[in-house]
Amino acid sequence: MRSFTYARAASAADAVGRAGASGTAFVAGGTNLLDLMKADVLRPEGLVDISRLPLDRIEETAEGGLRLGALARNADTAYDERVQTRYPMLSKAILAGASAQLRNMATNGGNLLQRTRCYYFYDTATPCNKREPGSGCGAIGGVNRIHAILGASDRCIAVHPSDLCVALAALDAVVQVTGPDGERSIPFADFHRLPGDRPEIDTVLRPGDLVTAIDLPAKGFAEHSTYLKIRDRASYAFALVSVAAGLELDGGTVRDARLALGGVAHKPWRDPEAEAALVGKPATPDRFRAAARVLLRDAKGHEHNSFKIELAERAIVRALTEAAERKGAPRP
Amino acid sequence: MAQLKASLRPAPAPPPTPIPVTLNVNGVERTLHLAPWTTLLDALRLHLDLTGTKKGCDHGQCGACTVLVDGRRINSCLTLAAMQDGRKVTTIEGLTTGDALHPLQEAFIEHDAFQCGYCTPGQICSAAGLIAEGKASTDDEIRELMSGNLCRCGAYPNIVAAIRQAMATAAPKAEGAP
Ligand SMILES: Cc1cc2nc3c(=O)[nH]c(=O)nc-3n(C[C@H](O)[C@H](O)[C@H](O)COP(=O)(O)OP(=O)(O)OC[C@H]3O[C@@H](n4cnc5c(N)ncnc54)[C@H](O)[C@@H]3O)c2cc1C
Numbered sequence: 001m002r003s004f005t006y007a008r009a010a011s012a013a014d015a016v017g018r019a020g021a022s023g024t025a026f027v028a029g030g031t032n033l034l035d036l037m038k039a040d041v042l043r044p045e046g047l048v049d050i051s052r053l054p055l056d057r058i059e060e061t062a063e064g065g066l067r068l069g070a071l072a073r074n075a076d077t078a079y080d081e082r083v084q085t086r087y088p089m090l091s092k093a094i095l096a097g098a099s100a101q102l103r104n105m106a107t108n109g110g111n112l113l114q115r116t117r118c119y120y121f122y123d124t125a126t127p128c129n130k131r132e133p134g135s136g137c138g139a140i141g142g143v144n145r146i147h148a149i150l151g152a153s154d155r156c157i158a159v160h161p162s163d164l165c166v167a168l169a170a171l172d173a174v175v176q177v178t179g180p181d182g183e184r185s186i187p188f189a190d191f192h193r194l195p196g197d198r199p200e201i202d203t204v205l206r207p208g209d210l211v212t213a214i215d216l217p218a219k220g221f222a223e224h225s226t227y228l229k230i231r232d233r234a235s236y237a238f239a240l241v242s243v244a245a246g247l248e249l250d251g252g253t254v255r256d257a258r259l260a261l262g263g264v265a266h267k268p269w270r271d272p273e274a275e276a277a278l279v280g281k282p283a284t285p286d287r288f289r290a291a292a293r294v295l296l297r298d299a300k301g302h303e304h305n306s307f308k309i310e311l312a313e314r315a316i317v318r319a320l321t322e323a324a325e326r327k328g329a330p331r332p
Numbered sequence: 333m334a335q336l337k338a339s340l341r342p343a344p345a346p347p348p349t350p351i352p353v354t355l356n357v358n359g360v361e362r363t364l365h366l367a368p369w370t371t372l373l374d375a376l377r378l379h380l381d382l383t384g385t386k387k388g389c390d391h392g393q394c395g396a397c398t399v400l401v402d403g404r405r406i407n408s409c410l411t412l413a414a415m416q417d418g419r420k421v422t423t424i425e426g427l428t429t430g431d432a433l434h435p436l437q438e439a440f441i442e443h444d445a446f447q448c449g450y451c452t453p454g455q456i457c458s459a460a461g462l463i464a465e466g467k468a469s470t471d472d473e474i475r476e477l478m479s480g481n482l483c484r485c486g487a488y489p490n491i492v493a494a495i496r497q498a499m500a501t502a503a504p505k506a507e508g509a510p
């Protein structure tokens with residue numbers, strides 16, 4: 001790693017104040033930032049350690065939901081009894097990611113802000129618009145098996161690697177932020193960006209912004225939901241495609257539906273039209289397939305990743321079928 | 333050539349002053365003065381001569397560097413020593429009691445759960461963390477919750493058997509409280 005200075009933040013306000021200096025980065029669990037610093041991809045001049053700020057609690061909200069502290073560890077979040085019973089898809093998504101050791105270190109805030117696993121982003125000898133704006137994209141025309149099929153641009157076809165975020169997108173979570181301009185709440189769907197012509201910017205956060213919490217609304221789809229992750233091995237690999245699915249059923253009819261995909265785009269992918277295609281319809285594989293086709297209507301493969309389009313369709317059907325069958329729901 | 337290359341690089345920034353870091357390592361309080369970028373792994377191996385903890389990939393992918401911090405298993409390569417200031421670190425060297433091996437160490441020997449042995453300290457520390465977490469009861473659950481520890485010799489079946497045995501001996505102790 002390159003030389004840098006280290007300071008521990010005394011409070012959230014202190015952290016925001018210190019992060020104002022350019023070249024400064026927060027470190028929480030360190031599992032993504034230190035990895036990228038070792039690879040010389042990120043070169044902060046100063047680290048502000050926020051890991052001991054008292055933002056590690058999981059609390060009830062006035063609206064009947066849960067507030068997940070930005071510094072609560074991924075493992076503690078996944079194993080929290082309230083999360084497990086009220087938001088099982090979230091617990092399952094977290095436990096599908098990384099390893100037990102990493103989940104003990106990784107924080108919820110850090111997970112949101114982890115960078116892509118695109119090989120070229122990590123390899124400083126190759127061009128990459130995300131790492132070095134304007135240098136080109138190594139993945140377009142290169143090896144792009146793990147890359148995006150939706151929402152990509154001609155500058156960048158990277159995907160966001162998080163599992164947690166896919167469930168948060170499906171649940172309509174809200175990100176709480178404090179920064180130099182005060183506090184604000186960001187709906188999850190607006191938190192991550194598409195690459196467009198500025199692929200170096202992953203989220204709508206501004207310099208100095210600190211994520212303090214993630215709020216889950218009361219509705220957790222506990223009865224009928226799942227998280228399905230498809231990867232190259234049984235455990236400990238990033239998703240090729242993942243699906244967070246939640247259904248509200250009335251008999252065999254869908255009353256409400258949530259569907260978010262991971263591993264396919266620069267952000268967790270949701271499509272209101274695909275969800276609308278499920279509502280009011282019977283919970284059957286045919287209808288699930290029709291919704292999947294709506295969601296994937298604009299999907300575009302590259303040389304090595306076109307398989308993801310059919311994989312995504314099948315994964316959606318399987319995830320929705322599993323969600324519908326949970327808790328002894330009437331079989332379609 | 334090396335000189336020419338060096339002259340093309342920007343002058344390195346002066347090293348920041350070392351920071352004092354106090355760790356309780358295997359029951360002994362140790363105060364070190366470390367450059368900020370010293371990982372917990374490097375502090376253990378290079379500054380405290382505790383070379384039982386291994387550096388495998390140095391990127392959190394292999395698990396060879398697994399240690400327990402305040403009883404929880406973590407990858408010591410992806411955290412700075414300074415971030416763990418004041419905490420209790422247990423490494424493979426700290427699992428024994430006097431000359432008596434830890435039940436996991438006994439079980440690994442009994443089940444031949446290693447060949448080259450490089451991943452073993454990390455496997456054992458990780459397994460100690462897994463048993464303390466109490467989330468695994470079946471072999472499949474052991475496999476899933478040990479997936480952060482790779483073994484290039486492929487001793488996996490014996491590792492699972494060793495952990496299963498150590499778990500069985502640990503369980504009555506945990507529930508044995510009056
Ligand atoms: C081998 C390996 C396998 C992995 N596999 C998976 C996987 O399968 N699925 C998955 O989802 N993830 C996976 N991960 C990624 C892991 O989940 C992330 O590294 C982790 O969640 C990052 O959290 P952290 O607290 O360690 O972040 P850090 O590394 O500390 O920080 C990451 C970034 O977030 C910023 N940041 C952190 N907290 C805040 C905050 N509160 N406000 C503002 N900015 C903040 C930091 O400045 C930094 O830029 C894997 C990681 C590794 C090393």
Ligand code: SF4
Pocket residue numbers: 116118119120121127128129130131136137138139140155156157158199
């Ligand atoms: S896909 Fe994005 S991250 Fe990957 S090389 Fe291209 S610009 Fe960089």
